[in-house]
Amino acid sequence: MKLDKESIIELLNQKGVEVLDLYPNQISVNIKKDNLLNHLVFLRSIGFDHLSFINAVDFIDEGEFELVYHVWSYTHKIHVLNKVRISRNNPVIPTIVNLWEQAQFYEQEIHEFFGIIFEGNKDLSPLFLENWVDIPPLRKDFDTKEFSVRLFGAEIRR
């Protein structure tokens, strides 16, 4: 059964989450860390069965990471951005591998690039970089230019 955007927003509001109407076909939902799994299970139960991907944003000024779980429904044709804020000092969040298997690789990637720990994910080994020893590279306080100059002598040959 196809639901339109308004009824989905209403459904989510009933669940007590904060919903933002972004664009046609796109809504954004702010959820709490503890509520994440329940919320995603609920979304999945009403037909949001495609996990587009997961990404993280480093809000360094606010001292928080924001994880965005992109979920799309093939029946309702609505894209939901589920946003979870976690503290930058203690970046721990439950894994969703049991819900969507491909989340494994997105979580591995985010762990590698942001240092966020996914509780319950058995394999957080690095996917792209080998033996990275600096701070995770996609954090805002990592300066890739300085790194490149230092390791590869980039500036000299500019």
Place this chain on the structure above:
Amino acid sequence: MMDSPSYMLSKIAEKDNLTVYELFFGPNHPGMHGNFGYVLEMIGTEIVKVRPNAGHLHRGFEKLMEQKLWVQNIALVPRICVADPDPNEVAYCTAIEKILRVDIPDRAKFLRTITLEMSRLSSFLMGMGALAAAVGLYTAMNIMTADRDLILDLFEWLTGARVYHMFSIPGGVRNDLADGFVERLYKVLDHLEKRLIEYDKLLFENPIIHKRLKGLGYVSKEDAVKYGLTGPNLRASGNPYDVRVDDPYAAYPYLDVRVITQEGGDALTRAIQIRLEFEETINLIRRALKTMPEGEIRLNLGNLSALKVPKGEAYAKVESSKGEFGYYVVSDGGMKPYRVAVRGPSLPAGLLLAQKHLPKMKIDDVAAWMASLAICPPDIDK
């Protein structure tokens, strides 16, 4: 040095008196498309375990994009997928336009659509060629690559570059069609349609191809959605989903996009799916050329180098030849993006499905399996 027999080095364990050894399928392997690798643990010729070895192409795009101006990134994004670069530009520009809350002129939408579909044609030709090469049919690969060049020539005429076009910019496209371009494009499309008959005889109706690909890498209808497959791979499993129809962008709302689905879900179905979509793409370009309106080709957004995007975020997705290409763009109201995250279409197939499908498979089929899923390593690595 490397002189000691690699057999000794790669032997890792023994299981039921059989030696389990490691075989590197890639990154330096003729059957591997792009710089990517699977470390296969094998007994004899049968694979028992797979470890994907990604990251050879990792350039840190998402970090680099945070350091460049909004418009400078247009030069960066197409490099994420080499075979099919235009969806990147369009997705990135669409995301910016969503945050800016502007609507681009209709002609620009059509021009974007035409380049997207041309890019899809060239990518399909490359994908079919890769499949042909994976099963040893180099003649088909040769002819297809040569035909792909006809499209690249048109791209060169239109945008000035063969591979990375940088045609879409925030607010529209860079330039209009040249005189005579449309006629030439029609000619190329006619030529490709004629060639399709030859491809059918050579590749898609070849009994040996049918024998080899039938039943290889089967994905059921439910699994395709569950594993997050998109694009032709999803549709070959019987799911009628297409971003162009479900979440239309560019000029697709004005065009009647026919979604092709097939039941089957094995490598052969996926190969034929690409061939059917190739034909449909040719028709789609013809329709787009016919209905294309006259008018402006871009919005005036002022000096693009000084473009400031208001605070906000947007996710834009585009149906590329391999599936859903998504860009999540966050702006803090400055001259540069705060964060750009890229969803490449190959990740579920290249990393997850590899671990599901390759065990129990023989070494013979790895290259064909990979080509049939159109795995494009650069968009996994980013």
Place this chain on the structure above:
Amino acid sequence: MEDLKANDKRSYIDNLIDFFRKRSIWMLHYCTGCGAVELPPSMTSRWDIERFGIVPMATPRQADVLLVTGYVSLKTLKRIIKIYEQMPEPKWVLAFGSCTVNGGIYWDSYNTITNLAEYIPVDITVSGCMPRPEAVIDALQTLMEMIQSGEGGAYKKYKENYEYYKKNQDRVLRKTAPILGSSETESIYQEKEGNYET
């Protein structure tokens, strides 16, 4: 003058061998970067570099020329060095695009090297991002001329200045995991102590 004298010393046999080498260049079938997308067009029907006797080969043992097609990430650099050392002499290296000279568009990336010539000797660099098939053919023709005149031989430089190259390679690769036996990768990764600084 030096060069002329060197040429005088070359016997007929040397010239004949160089003629064979020049007319049968086998390149390694390894797509290191995005420049590799212009190789299929140059190898197939339209440009067809096989007419010069240039064909792709499956393994480094059979290859004469290593094509480094574009940017080189750290993981790739390690493989390139391994492959280069596996190739029997004489061997040549062709670097594609601006990425191999100064990092190109990725000059400030944390994972791509900036100058390939610091790590392995490069014979010819082709300009462009990415080089067109014509440029590829031109580079290969230049390589053929270099082979005929006996001057193409950066591999000799590699042997003479091995310490220099080794030092540079070690500097960037010191903390990376070995290629073989990589099942232990995880345990190596755990040892996060130590710094990569030079």
Place this chain on the structure above:
Amino acid sequence: MIAAIRVFGYSLFAIFIGLLFMGIGRKIIARIQLRLGPPFYQAFLDVGKLFARKSITHNFVMDLGMIMSLAGLLSTMLFVPVAGHMAIKTSSNLILIIYLMAIGHLGMAMAAAASGNPNATIGVSRALTMMLGYEIPFFTVMLGLIIFNGTSSLELIAQSQAGGILNWNMVKFPLGFLAAEIALQAIMGEKPFDAMVAPAEIASGPMVELGGKYLGLAFLTHAVSIFVETGIMVNLFMGGASNVFTFVLKQFEIYLITILIEAVFPRFRIEQAVKFLWTVPMSIAVVQLAIILL
């Protein structure tokens, strides 16, 4: 002394013809693929270059294996009558040829396996499996011809077909020729039966660790094998020849068929290839044998 010179001359001739065929074959394939292709003498350049390269050996078994494979095929070649001439005269050379040819392949297998690369080992096991596949139909066809002619001398079989194209075994036993032709495709290791090389699967299989002179020897072995295999076919089915030039021309016709099939077919998987060889050409060959016997 004269015998030694004869043997040497024959070997050179076979290598020359084989390499020439390889070059022309590449050119023809290139033309089918809408390309210009390398010059027809490309194979000579390749071999010349390979012998001028440094080569890496893994152990002495590899050295021995390569030499054994070339020597095995060269000695096979000595028993193939070329337009009535033979390096060594025997009365029943067909049986000898069958056994000597295996030595060449085994030598290659030995050398490749000694290199220790898993790809090479898989390639060797595929090549030996393929041998199992093509030998049975090919021998069945040969058996039919031996029974028909009452001799196992290749020369006598060739002579018995003298007197015009209608006397050729190719016309007399079209089914046998068809079966032998399919088997020949596998013997030559061309598509669709090139699973032992298969670059996209096992990175050129047995050749994966061969470089420089070893690969050069492999090239020469392949050249001689082309000469031997097409030579046998010409003698068996096309009535030999009265002079060397016609003989080589007939050989080339056989090679041309192989090349044309090679250009437009993908490759079988190894088990599919063996199954195909044991069903299609085998049943054709058995029917032919039955026709001859009845």
